Amino acid sequence: MQETTFRQRLAGVLILLGLIAQIIGFTGWLSTAHAVSYLLWAAVVLLWRDIPRRSRIQAAVLIALGTGMLLVARFVYGAEVDWPAMLQGNSFVAAMLVGVSFISLIGKQGNKGATGSRVTGAGGVLRTWLGVHFLGTILNLSTVFMVGDKLARRGPLTTPQLLALNRGLSSAALWSPFFASMGVVIALVPDVEYAQIAVVGFPMAMLSGLLTTLELRRRFDLSEVDGYSLAPRSLLMPVGMAALVMLFHFVLTPTLTIVSIITFLLPSVAVLSNLPHGPRFTLRRIRQHTTTRLPAMRGEISLFLAAGLLTIGLSTLVTAAAGSDWTLFIRFGTPQAMLSFAAITLSALAGLHPIIGVSVLASILNLQNGEQTVFAFVALTSWAVGTSVGPLSGINLSLQGRYGVSGYRMMKNNLLYAAVMSLLSLGAIAGVSLLVS
Template structure:
């Protein structure tokens, strides 16, 4: 293993401080948003030369575009820009990924033991990977990608079918999970939505994703040596325990925090307690080793997420400056409007924009009444599920790219057929839900 330099070790300490600042911010005693973003961006600056060239070029382009759009919004359209806060985009997601990385302090010890359960390959293995990521991901969100992906990567480098199963298993949870980030966004934008109606159409749509993934990958790839995620008790123990703890904090202990926030502090806490069984010195040694070696190695993930956040801020600021607040896109929001909106958001995801941008911009251009809230929410969830699966700059694909080195555009190319079929199913579901709520 290549020894880290003092520059890399300093960057690791800054990343750890960014995580600590984020956790301190959850207490409400002090606003640490600026500190988190500045610490993480400074670590990226220190690690910039170590980032793989492809990721470095992509991050640089995203940063340049985001900053340019902010400048245009300010200088051409006289928009208000909070310059000190311009680096905050996606900082909370990056901090969550840093927190999730501490699961390796438990996983490495468990990894020395031979996992129980028969190794499963073929289409059955793909289906189990999809099922494991999907149902654990409904609660643990994006951290599931890392948990399951790292476990699969212990046997051999991940293959494209495994990447696609991870991607689709998690992205499809957006259609129905009440704990997914997408649901929190659409509830905020359409507060009168009826969850039972959304789940009635969203859950079957997610199951169709699993069936399509299994059949399509079995047809396109030789899966005879592609290992699937084991659903044996030992493999599921850590994710299930974490999911239960997240639920305890979400419903009883810290209901004011989002699922992402809970995961950010919970996984490092559990990992530290786990290691304390061996004593404080042992725990500190492992945390120090993790800080100086593993955290600097996250430079690809952190840089891409922060750069994409700057792009999102620049684009949303420019769109708001150009469109203004008085214009309304639709007089009413029905099936046809929902379908057009879905297609537009998915196409924007293909162009590299996160669906949250399209959904948020759409919300600012429509006036919803009655059942339109539910239909709008479902359109947002479907476009999120399809858009994040195929979009090269979605959080899921950025995480896979930063952690495992797979190209986001390669993922997009391999997901085009899947996205097309899921889009047709989504459009049909939008029409059906429109009839139900009208």
């Protein structure tokens, strides 16, 4: 037991060092890309046996495929492979996820005073969706547990409550700059226009909340279903953090991407917010976070790193076999975007995380100018719909592990929602295509 504890703590320290190395790299003083990837992968190796079986199998398959493609590219097609850099795929996204996790050290989210009086019915469901959605834009998956555990104090969670938790979080992928989905997208297509994404994605997210409320009111008796009452001051932290990110992005550090800003800003704010309590208190909280919370991120980190290796392997093999000029679509317009959305979303139904479809698609496209924004919107909409309905998505696996609900039951209950959201997404994709053309 002692050996396992030491292993996990060591992995947590390596993850923290990976984050620090990434932040140092932003200064331009030296290149730390290799160091970041090696540290994070070393942590995954140490934590491999702790990763849930399904996630471990999925990550192992991605790693094997990515490595196999690199070997074929090198020894069959004679391609030049940068072996030291083969592990760098998505390492910056994983570092961003680590940075975002430090938000839990700011204040006391979800504790006393964060919520108002008891609410039930359709209004309660809507408030649950709103609470998870807006807190989740910053706090990500931890918000589901925060809200879900509070609701569970009054009894086992009901299907409407579980669906509100699921859809409230997954729909945040449509616009939140703090979500892993946005990190992956900006990393794959750095010239994306975030403002054009948000102006369409945010209204779509609000439609998701309205659709959820209307559908659940029609399907279930909500008179005794408790909701999460979100007090206005609970939104101060998410809104404040978003404002800070925009300040750095447009004024203070315009050369850095939003992913980079989030990676260093959230941990910095977390440390500064704890310093008034004294250096010892601050160090104690950081140490606890490093040795407990960071190792618990093993599933997320391993999946993103493995998908990054697959992307590098596939793009290298495609270039070696077909030439650098080959691309899946000559033009990435509305029809191609719609087809891509359908393919990624259907693959999520089959159990693949949307990051796999998004990464594979990006590796075989040659996107020009506004096409990057169209691709980004396709990725975000398919991520939002795919994670809500996919039985093996992170949100559904988390609900299964925490509250005992079957991932396939969640899929069944979300099929109608996913169908309607898919139709809305296809219409929005056409709109974005026109907007950027």
